Amino acid sequence: MSSFESLIEYCKDDWNRYIQHDFVQQLGKGILDKSCFQHYLKQDYLFLIQFSRAWGLAVYKSHDILEIRQALASMKAIVEVELDLHVQYCKEWGISKQELDNLPEAEANIAYTRYMLDAGQQGDLLDLHIALAPCLIGYGVLARWIEQQSWYQAHNNPYQSWIDMYTGDEFHAAMQAEIEWINQRLAGIDSQRFQKLAEIFSKATQLEADFWQMGLNKSY
Numbered sequence: 001m002s003s004f005e006s007l008i009e010y011c012k013d014d015w016n017r018y019i020q021h022d023f024v025q026q027l028g029k030g031i032l033d034k035s036c037f038q039h040y041l042k043q044d045y046l047f048l049i050q051f052s053r054a055w056g057l058a059v060y061k062s063h064d065i066l067e068i069r070q071a072l073a074s075m076k077a078i079v080e081v082e083l084d085l086h087v088q089y090c091k092e093w094g095i096s097k098q099e100l101d102n103l104p105e106a107e108a109n110i111a112y113t114r115y116m117l118d119a120g121q122q123g124d125l126l127d128l129h130i131a132l133a134p135c136l137i138g139y140g141v142l143a144r145w146i147e148q149q150s151w152y153q154a155h156n157n158p159y160q161s162w163i164d165m166y167t168g169d170e171f172h173a174a175m176q177a178e179i180e181w182i183n184q185r186l187a188g189i190d191s192q193r194f195q196k197l198a199e200i201f202s203k204a205t206q207l208e209a210d211f212w213q214m215g216l217n218k219s220y
């Protein structure tokens with residue numbers, strides 16, 4: 001029977017390259033160059049805007065009012081809460097709203113977000129959720145992975161509040177709900193359908209790793 005775990009298993013190496021990326025390790029060690037983190041934060045503002053469009057697409061791709069309400073709630077959370085929090089957090093890192101509003105979108109950002117939207121547009125609601133899964137679930141996995149490492153710098157780590165956000169119970173409850181949503185729909189699929197979904201999942205996972213690399217390279 002297919003499950004979220006079998007998607008990870010399908011692309012184990014890509015998954016580990018994403019979860020254990022140099023950016024993630026340097027962040028956990030507290031040694032990540034501040035300018036790399038700032039570049040990442042700035043691009044992440046643009047990422048979140050595209051991500052809210054993906055939930056809009058999920059509303060459109062829904063089959064019933066329950067699915068519409070779930071997608072709408074996720075979209076509202078980003079548009080009405082998370083983007084404001086992100087702007088606030090950027091301010092703490094010396095990045096103004098003005099700067100955020102005038103940013104060019106980095107190529108790795110365009111590649112990833114437009115890939116997600118296209119996977120959802122070509123496919124159905126499940127294809128879309130699978131394209132979003134490395135984002136929705138991966139951050140919780142990698143934050144807890146950081147905490148388990150011997151090199152983890154828990155004291156005076158400038159990135160501690162970022163790590164805390166993704167190790168917290170609230171985030172993990174939402175992540176668990178997403179895993180269950182996916183598992184319910186993967187349970188009955190045939191191998192051909194699994195293959196297609198696994199390819200979407202692998203690609204989105206690779207694009208997440210590229211997003212970290214963009215942060216390290218400070219590239220556009």
Ligand SMILES: Cc1ncc(C[n+]2csc(CCO)c2C)c(N)n1
Binds near residue numbers: 044047051077208
């Ligand atoms: C490149 C990139 N990938 C994943 C996330 C994490 N993330 C973005 S939206 C969301 C769901 C909550 O609205 C989560 C977990 C990020 N910030 N940036």
